[in-house]
Amino acid sequence: MSLRARIRDGDAEAFEALFEEMERPVFSHAFRLTGDWSAAEDVLSLTFLEAWRLRHRIDADGGSLRPWVLGIATNVARNLRRAARRYDDALARMPRGHPVPDFSDEIVGRIDAAERLAAIRQAFGSLRRHEQEVFALCVWSGLDHAEAAQALGVAVGTVRSRLSRARRKLEKLAAERQRASGWRQVKGDHDSVVRSVREESR
Amino acid sequence: MNKGEREALAGLLPFEAEPRLPNDRRRLLKEFVMSEIRTSAGRPRRRPLRPALLASALALGAAAAVGVPAFLGGGTPAYAVSRNADGTLTITIDQAKDPKPLEATLRGMGVNAVVDYIPMGKRCSPQPRSTSFLSRQEAQHPADGRPFLIWPPGTDEPAFRIDPAAVKPGQTAVLEFSVSGDLQAAGVWANISRGPVAPCTLVDSDEAPLGPPSGWDD
Numbered sequence: 001m002s003l004r005a006r007i008r009d010g011d012a013e014a015f016e017a018l019f020e021e022m023e024r025p026v027f028s029h030a031f032r033l034t035g036d037w038s039a040a041e042d043v044l045s046l047t048f049l050e051a052w053r054l055r056h057r058i059d060a061d062g063g064s065l066r067p068w069v070l071g072i073a074t075n076v077a078r079n080l081r082r083a084a085r086r087y088d089d090a091l092a093r094m095p096r097g098h099p100v101p102d103f104s105d106e107i108v109g110r111i112d113a114a115e116r117l118a119a120i121r122q123a124f125g126s127l128r129r130h131e132q133e134v135f136a137l138c139v140w141s142g143l144d145h146a147e148a149a150q151a152l153g154v155a156v157g158t159v160r161s162r163l164s165r166a167r168r169k170l171e172k173l174a175a176e177r178q179r180a181s182g183w184r185q186v187k188g189d190h191d192s193v194v195r196s197v198r199e200e201s202r
Numbered sequence: 203m204n205k206g207e208r209e210a211l212a213g214l215l216p217f218e219a220e221p222r223l224p225n226d227r228r229r230l231l232k233e234f235v236m237s238e239i240r241t242s243a244g245r246p247r248r249r250p251l252r253p254a255l256l257a258s259a260l261a262l263g264a265a266a267a268v269g270v271p272a273f274l275g276g277g278t279p280a281y282a283v284s285r286n287a288d289g290t291l292t293i294t295i296d297q298a299k300d301p302k303p304l305e306a307t308l309r310g311m312g313v314n315a316v317v318d319y320i321p322m323g324k325r326c327s328p329q330p331r332s333t334s335f336l337s338r339q340e341a342q343h344p345a346d347g348r349p350f351l352i353w354p355p356g357t358d359e360p361a362f363r364i365d366p367a368a369v370k371p372g373q374t375a376v377l378e379f380s381v382s383g384d385l386q387a388a389g390v391w392a393n394i395s396r397g398p399v400a401p402c403t404l405v406d407s408d409e410a411p412l413g414p415p416s417g418w419d420d
Contacts, residue, residue, distance in 0.1 A: 012240055019232055024222060031221040040221070045235055052239045090238045092413050093389045095230045095353035096342060120215050139211045144203050163203075163211070170214040 005060040015055070018065060019048055025066065026073045029141050033077040033132065035121045045094055046083045047073040070141055071151030074133050123173055131166040134159050230353070237388060283307050286363075290352060293362045295387040298379055313366045315375040318402040320411045322383060326402035330414035331376060332395035341393050344368060350375055351392040362390050374399050380411045 006014035023044065030043035050072050058068065076083045084091055124132060137148040138159070145163075149156040223231070281295045281304050291311065293304070298319045305317040318326060335341075342349050350368035355361045362379075369375045374395045379387040391412035 012236065015239065016232070016236055019235060023228060023232065024220070027223055028220050032217065037221075041223070041227075041231065044223075045231055048235045049238060052235075089413070089415070092338070092391055093238070094234050096349070096351075116216075120217060124215055135211070135215075138203055139208055139215075140217065142208070167211055167214070170211075174214065 002060060004058050004062060004065060007055050007065075008058040008060060010055065015048075015052060018051070018069070022066065022069045025141055026069060029070055029073050029136060030077055032124075032136050032140050033074070034080070035124075039077075039080060042080065042084065042091070042094075043073055043077045045091070046076045046080075046087055049087050049090060050076060050083065067143055067147040067151040070137060070143065071153070074137065074151060078129065078133070123170060126173060127166050127169060131162050131169070134162040135166045138163055280304075281307075283311060285311065289367060290348070290363050290365045292355060293364065295362075295379065297385045298381040298387045299385055301379070311366070313364070313375060314369055314373065315377055316399050316402075317377045317379070319379050319381045319387070320402075320404065321381050322411070323406060324404040325407040325411050326378060327405040328400050328403075331400040331402065332374075332393075332397060334397035335376075335393045335395050335414075350394055351390065362387070364392070369394055372396070378402070378412045 027044045031040035137143045145159045148159045280297045284292050301317040301319045308315040348365040352363040355363040378391045380389040382388045
């Protein structure tokens with residue numbers, strides 16, 4: 001029996017295997033959407049509680065469950081308060097971590113990296129929520145257009161148009177910031193919004 | 203979407219590294235999720251009996267600690283409370299049968315606490331047991347110091363860690379442990395009450411076993 005079918009039928013061991021496989025992508029996705037470590041932990045837990053609740057919706061046939069799980073994570077991150085209310089009792093039992101996590105080596109060990117992260121958050125925050133979600137799924141989580149469409153329950157064309165709107169906005173933002181800072185872009189040099197933000201702040 | 207397109211987009215907002223949970227945190231959250239779904243599936247939580255539990259818990263606290271093992275009837279230690287170097291207490295429960303000796307031990311160690319064990323299919327009545335519990339925000343993010351219940355407990359063994367300093371004069375800490383069929387403490391709910399706490403009368407329930415119902419502090 002496939003992993004899909006086993007999970008749909010309520011096999012907790014199969015579900016545990018799904019957790020093992022998807023914990024990292026879900027946490028990354030949640031952190032990038034929320035920008036908050038503790039919220040991302042909540043999204044991670046709630047995503048899998050939701051996935052278990054909604055397991056009967058899984059088709060026994062099909063490929064990876066990655067788009068489905070990331071779609072749930074996207075919904076949970078978007079409606080975190082509502083999702084948290086549904087699992088109020090469970091969350092009260094959720095083991096709480098330290099307010100500042102031990103990820104110094106990877107993300108905010110250097111002040112420089114923290115600044116860059118803040119700049120990414122700022123630029124990402126300038127996108128509309130739907131554009132953020134499509135950007136995060138397609139660019140950061142590596143889903144293709146069809147998978148992102150499946151994750152979000154929208155048409156493939158909608159994914160394409162949201163993504164191209166996001167791209168136009170980010171490119172415009174980068175150009176504006178570069179102009180404002182008097183920073184000249186070498187022809188063909190695709191620099192990031194983040195770089196320009198930092199140049200501006202100097 | 204082709205590779206070049208994705209790279210161009212990624213270059214606009216370049217995350218340098220993938221945010222990742224530390225391994226021990228990931229393991230805790232997995233345990234939490236799996237324990238919740240196993241409960242929701244109506245199966246008892248399985249937690250193997252660990253004869254080595256008490257020994258390792260005592261070893262953990264040994265540096266600065268007073269170990270207080272309590273024995274149930276014959277020679278089986280029912281629980282142990284050890285004081286850590288930072289003033290916190292580590293509680294390990296090997297047989298969650300009678301909560302009152304643990305409660306007495308905690309009181310003896312200066313924690314004004316009420317302890318109850320909640321078997322599967324039961325909950326305390328009334329709930330909430332106090333009209334003056336700290337809100338979840340106050341309990342989890344106190345203005346000064348640590349929260350009363352500290353996660354992770356700082357040991358790989360199933361244990362609970364509390365900070366007595368979180369309980370101010372005149373306040374009462376309430377600890378409710380859910381207990382599986384094999385007398386293992388599977389989960390905990392804790393809060394601090396500024397006023398009186400109603401005793402726990404166990405009643406049949408198909409709701410969540412611990413703490414007040416949803417929305418109590420909305």
